[in-house]
Amino acid sequence: MRHGVDFVIDHESHHRDRPVRVGELQVWDIVNGSPMSHPFHLHGFFFRVVEVNGKPPAFLSWEDTVDVPGRGRVRIAWLPDDRPGEWMYHCHILEHHAAGMMAHFEVVR
Ligand SMILES: [Cu+2]
Numbered sequence: 001m002r003h004g005v006d007f008v009i010d011h012e013s014h015h016r017d018r019p020v021r022v023g024e025l026q027v028w029d030i031v032n033g034s035p036m037s038h039p040f041h042l043h044g045f046f047f048r049v050v051e052v053n054g055k056p057p058a059f060l061s062w063e064d065t066v067d068v069p070g071r072g073r074v075r076i077a078w079l080p081d082d083r084p085g086e087w088m089y090h091c092h093i094l095e096h097h098a099a100g101m102m103a104h105f106e107v108v109r
Pocket residue numbers: 037038039091092093096097101
């Protein structure tokens with residue numbers, strides 16, 4: 001019998017996500033299938049929160065971390081500027097990050 005939750009992104013720990021291209025607007029839906037909230041952190045870039053559970057936030061701001069409610073979803077938008085290379089996003093709870101709730105992706109020109 002197993003207890004607790006799997007700390008995974010898209011069913012993988014240490015997920016490898018698709019590359020993104022410099023200058024191409026990114027609109028990402030972050031879906032939390034677990035009952036607890038997870039603070040999503042995008043390393044090295046700022047994003048706008050567009051929707052939380054389908055509703056626009058009260059105000060627009062630049063963030064590098066957003067809380068994704070349990071069983072909820074958040075839509076973010078961001079623009080990869082000209083810093084190609086390896087980047088990552090992860091849960092900002094250290095234990096979750098360390099347990100594999102993180103992903104790498106490449107920014108390409
Ligand atoms: Cu977490």
